[in-house]
Structures are given as C-alpha cells and as structure tokens.
Amino acid sequence: MKRAEALGMAAGVVADRVFADPQRGHPVAVFGSAVARTEKRVYADSRAAGAVFATGWIGAATALGAGLRRLGAVGSAVSTFTALGGTSLCRIGDQIADALDDGDIEEARRLVSGLVGRDPNLLDESGICRAAVESIAENTSDAAVAPLVCGAVAGPAGLLGYRAVNTLDAMIGYRSDRYRNFGWAAARIDDVANLVPARVAAAAAAAVSGRPGEVWRTVRRDAGKHPSPNAGVVEAAFAGALGIELGGRTEYAHGVEERPRLGDGRSPTPADLRAAAALSRRIQTVTAVGAVAMRWGLRA
Numbered sequence: 001m002k003r004a005e006a007l008g009m010a011a012g013v014v015a016d017r018v019f020a021d022p023q024r025g026h027p028v029a030v031f032g033s034a035v036a037r038t039e040k041r042v043y044a045d046s047r048a049a050g051a052v053f054a055t056g057w058i059g060a061a062t063a064l065g066a067g068l069r070r071l072g073a074v075g076s077a078v079s080t081f082t083a084l085g086g087t088s089l090c091r092i093g094d095q096i097a098d099a100l101d102d103g104d105i106e107e108a109r110r111l112v113s114g115l116v117g118r119d120p121n122l123l124d125e126s127g128i129c130r131a132a133v134e135s136i137a138e139n140t141s142d143a144a145v146a147p148l149v150c151g152a153v154a155g156p157a158g159l160l161g162y163r164a165v166n167t168l169d170a171m172i173g174y175r176s177d178r179y180r181n182f183g184w185a186a187a188r189i190d191d192v193a194n195l196v197p198a199r200v201a202a203a204a205a206a207a208v209s210g211r212p213g214e215v216w217r218t219v220r221r222d223a224g225k226h227p228s229p230n231a232g233v234v235e236a237a238f239a240g241a242l243g244i245e246l247g248g249r250t251e252y253a254h255g256v257e258e259r260p261r262l263g264d265g266r267s268p269t270p271a272d273l274r275a276a277a278a279l280s281r282r283i284q285t286v287t288a289v290g291a292v293a294m295r296w297g298l299r300a
Contacts (some may be wrong), residue, residue: 001072005155005295011146012080013288020087024210029081031061032167039172043182051185054168060163065157081154082269083163086144086284089115089136093277096132098271100125105289115139117174118250129268133276134246136239137230139278142166145204145287146197152291190262191229198230201283202237208282209241218263225260232262237262243280246271 021028042053062211068075089259092111097109108128109120113133123131146166150158172179173187180232206215218240219233226232226247228293239246246268247259268276 001069001211002155002298003075003296004072004244005069006292008076008078009058009080009151009295010288010292011032011073011077012082012084012202013148016084016087019081020071021085022090028085028167029165031057031164032171033169039235045178045181047099047181047184050172050179050182052136053182054172054186054189057168058161062157062161065155065160068156068160075156076159079159079294080147081136083147083151083159084144086140086280089143090141090277091223093136093280095274096128097273097277100270100273102127106174113254125223125270127265127268127272130246130248133238133242133244133268134231134235136273136278136280137235137246140238140283141194141198141201141230141234144280145201146194148287149197149200150193152294155295163194165190190286193228200235201234204283204286205234205237205241205279206284211241211243214243222260222262226262227257227259236262238276238279239265242272242275243266255262 020222034126036058038055044050054151064116065079068079071078077117092115096108096111099105105125105128108125109123112123112128112132112135112215113120116131118131120128120131136250145168147159152158154161168186169183169190172178172183172187173190197264202219209215215237219236221236222239223236224234226235235246243263243265244260244267245263245265247261251261
C-alpha cells in the first residue's frame with residue numbers, strides 16, 4: 001500500500017508541474033467556500049468556538065484523505081495534486097517579474113494581490129518585489145514542502161489534513177479584531193504543523209542554492225526576529241540564498257507591521273524575484289524526491 005501511495009505522490013507532483021492549479025473548481029477553493037459559508041452561521045468572538053470550528057474542518061479533511069487511501073495510487077495522486085500549489089506560486093512570481101520588466105506596475109500590483117494580504121496600491125516596484133519574494137519563500141514551505149512532508153509521514157490523510165490546516169490559517173488566522181480570538185486556534189495549529197516543514201525548506205534551500213553558509217548564517221541570526229516561528233525561517237533562508245534583504249514596513253488591511261530586517265543585501269529586484277521562483281522550484285523538486293522515497297521505504 002505504501003509503495004502504491006508513493007507512486008501516486010509522484011504522479012500528483014508531476015500533475016502539479018504540468019497543470020498547476022485549475023482556475024475553476026479547485027478542491028481547495030470548494031473547501032474554502034464551504035468554510036466561509038459555515039463561518040457566517042457559527043462565528044463567535046471566542047477562542048473555544050474557533051477551536052471547535054478549526055478542528056472540525058481539519059478532521060473532516062483528514063477523514064476524506066483516509067477514505068481516499070483505499071484507492072491506492074489514484075487516491076494518493078488526487079490528494080497530492082489537491083494539496084500542492086507550488087507551480088502556480090512560481091508562475092505568478094515570474095509573471096510579476098515580466099510585468100515589472102515591461103513597466104506595467106498596475107499589472108504587477110494586480111498579480112501580487114493574489115499572493116499577499118498587504119495593500120498593493122501602496123507598493124512601488126521594490127515593494128512589489130519584496131512582497132512577492134517573501135510570499136514565494138513562505139509558500140514554498142506552505143504550498144509544497146509541508147504537504148509533501150505530511151504526505152510522506154501520513155499519506156493522503158496527511159496531505160489533505162495539512163491543506164485544511166493551512167487554508168484555515170489563511171482564511172481566519174489573522175490578528176484583526178474579528179479573528180483575534182476566533183482564528184487563534186487555526187493560527188496556532190498552523191504554527192505547529194509547519195515547525196518541521198519550514199526547517200526542511202531552509203535545509204533544502206541551503207543544499208540547492210550554492211550558498212549554504214550564507215543561508216544558515218542568516219537563518220541563525222535573523223529568523224528568530226520574525227513574529228512567525230516558521231515564516232521567519234524560510235524568509236531568512238531565501239534572503240541568505242539570494243543575497244538580498246527582506247522585511248521592513250508592511251501594511252495590511254488590519255494595520256501596519258514593522259517587520260524585522262532579514263539578510264544583508266540589497267532590496268529585491270525583478271531579477272531577484274525570478275531567482276526566488278527558480279530557487280523555489282529546486283526546493284520543491286528535492287523535497288518531492290525525498291518524500292516519495294520516504295513513503296516508498298515505509299513498511300505497509
């Protein structure tokens with residue numbers, strides 16, 4: 001069974017590389033719509049209510065994955081393709097760089113609004129590049145490395161369970177007035193789920209970047225300054241790998257945050273954004289190979 005699941009994971013990874021995320025009817029979008037509709041009916045400004053809400057949806061997704069496991073390689077392939085989003089992430093990064101190279105800052109702002117929660121109208125070219133690189137770094141872990149790690153350990157249940165965790169965090173895991181309590185559990189669960197994957201992503205960045213010393217030096221020195229225990233690790237790794245500086249003033253819909261500086265280099269440029277997308281692809285490939293090999297080697 002484990003070897004069939006490993007073959008299914010490999011097929012799902014290839015499908016993501018070829019097809020990326022479907023524009024309509026993506027299972028994660030369907031899941032998100034169901035979560036949003038349910039939230040309108042059960043929302044309460046309470047940590048307890050938020051915890052029940054989050055664990056209920058995560059449990060449902062995990063149970064669906066466990067059911068798909070009965071389909072062997074097919075169920076594993078479907079779960080992997082559903083959980084991964086790394087190809088679309090990198091394609092958008094390249095498209096933003098293309099728009100900036102063409103001098104079309106409005107198109108770049110439109111594209112980056114799909115990656116980040118900050119106000120794109122306040123971003124100049126440098127701000128757009130920084131926002132996109134930070135998103136590519138964090139989501140290399142969230143949209144590719146983490147689901148693969150969870151799939152390697154727990155098969156389809158791990159893949160879909162993790163995707164539910166990360167989707168809930170993206171929807172309600174904010175520090176805004178509405179979600180400070182209701183989204184608290186979703187955010188904390190996401191933090192725990194990403195502790196190992198974020199560090200796997202940083203290790204992969206060190207391995208494939210050609211700058212392992214700079215990656216680890218930047219992670220050790222700067223990652224702990226970040227408010228997120230996981231985003232700081234992968235963002236610092238990317239900053240070290242690319243020789244750039246990330247962080248600084250960041251304006252969200254719920255307020256302004258002064259993020260710590262990560263790295264020693266210049267501000268990111270469109271060329272650095274392309275390099276970040278290329279680095280992400282290499283990290284995804286290395287992780288996919290390792291995850292498939294791990295699942296293959298587990299005893300049934």
